[in-house]
Amino acid sequence: MSTGKNTKGYETPNHPYQGERIAEESDLLSRYGLKNKEELWRAQSELRRMRREARRLLGDAQGDVDVAGETGAEFVARLRRIGILGDADDISSVLSLDVTDLLERRFQTVAYRQGFGSSPQQARQFIVHGHVTVDGARVTRPSVKMDVSDESAIAFDETSPLADDLHPERAESQE
Known part of the structure; x- marks a missing residue:
């Protein structure tokens, strides 16, 4: 029981x-x-x-x-x-x-607002697929509440193809 x-x-x-x-x-x-x-x-x-x-x-x-x-x-x-x-x-x-x-404080929304996707849906996909890290740690849950102090630590994972500035999806989202 x-x-x-x-x-x-x-x-x-x-x-x-x-x-x-x-x-x-x-x-x-x-x-x-x-x-x-x-x-x-x-x-x-x-x-x-x-x-x-x-x-x-x-x-x-x-x-x-x-x-x-x-x-x-x-x-x-x-x-x-x-x-x-x-x-x-x-x-x-x-x-x-x-x-x-x-x-507004969800990881997905914060990542989108910082340009890690051309839409909230794309930012969600990048997060779920493990392309985005916070302070070097991969976070795959888009619903996590982001601390204000961690906002500047969001980046693409260095092993991700999206880490390349010339990646086709990245070029769209960073404009």
Whole structure:
């Protein structure tokens, strides 16, 4: 008998068909190059957990932002480290975050924004196929949240054919 928790890491929408929601999800999928809606739902669930934690900390501090910030210093520090919150933001800023704030911090999106692909989908393919490294280590998961400090360490793997500046796919993506 297994003792581990047996739950999904995300929640699906409550209602299966809502045209406006489906159109919005499809737009986000294409804009960020996500493989399927599950990836979007995972990001939405992660955002819900962050907001829930911020509300809990603010509630325990009875609305005092400074006390909540001290209690949740590690929580806020993590969000700052991965670039979701700025240095000037406090714990109450978590409540105004949007799912796009999380999607912007995915390895796939950061790599695309730095020109490691001509589209988010191509950046994803380069990552999954092992052509992109972070600090010399190959990372093949496009959903990893990137630390701000690691952004400058993203590069093509030196053994990859894409490391050559004259590679046909690379020439398109670096323009």
